[in-house]
Amino acid sequence: MTDRWNWRTASRCREDDAEGLFVTGAAQRETRGFCRTCPVRTECLAHALDHRVEFGVWGGMTERQRRALLRARPDVESWHDLLTDARRDYYASDPQDLDALAERARARAVAEGLAHSV
Numbered sequence: 001m002t003d004r005w006n007w008r009t010a011s012r013c014r015e016d017d018a019e020g021l022f023v024t025g026a027a028q029r030e031t032r033g034f035c036r037t038c039p040v041r042t043e044c045l046a047h048a049l050d051h052r053v054e055f056g057v058w059g060g061m062t063e064r065q066r067r068a069l070l071r072a073r074p075d076v077e078s079w080h081d082l083l084t085d086a087r088r089d090y091y092a093s094d095p096q097d098l099d100a101l102a103e104r105a106r107a108r109a110v111a112e113g114l115a116h117s118v
Ligand code: SF4
Pocket: 011, 012, 013, 014, 018, 021, 034, 035, 038, 039, 040, 041, 044, 045, 057, 058, 059, 060
């Protein structure tokens, strides 16, 4: 028995038109917004990274962004565990904890810097 639920059943692209997710090149940047309101964005991105999915937009990241992330973090053994833990820590953190806020801001800046560099 696994503790991983079938996240695909809750995906936005299961119901809505998701053709745009499989465009190529620069068009992928424009279509990333489709994923922003998807409730399983984290699970989707973790799946694509853990399984080295090469094509399409997954979890709001383009092919190039995912490749850059995999190159930047070759030490990650499970993106599912890493992203799930990060999300749990984010929601569990105290909004009055300034150190935690600063750390989250730093992590966000790194992620956005990565996103803009690819
Ligand atoms: S995040 Fe993944 S599951 Fe959700 S809409 Fe985007 S591609 Fe589909």
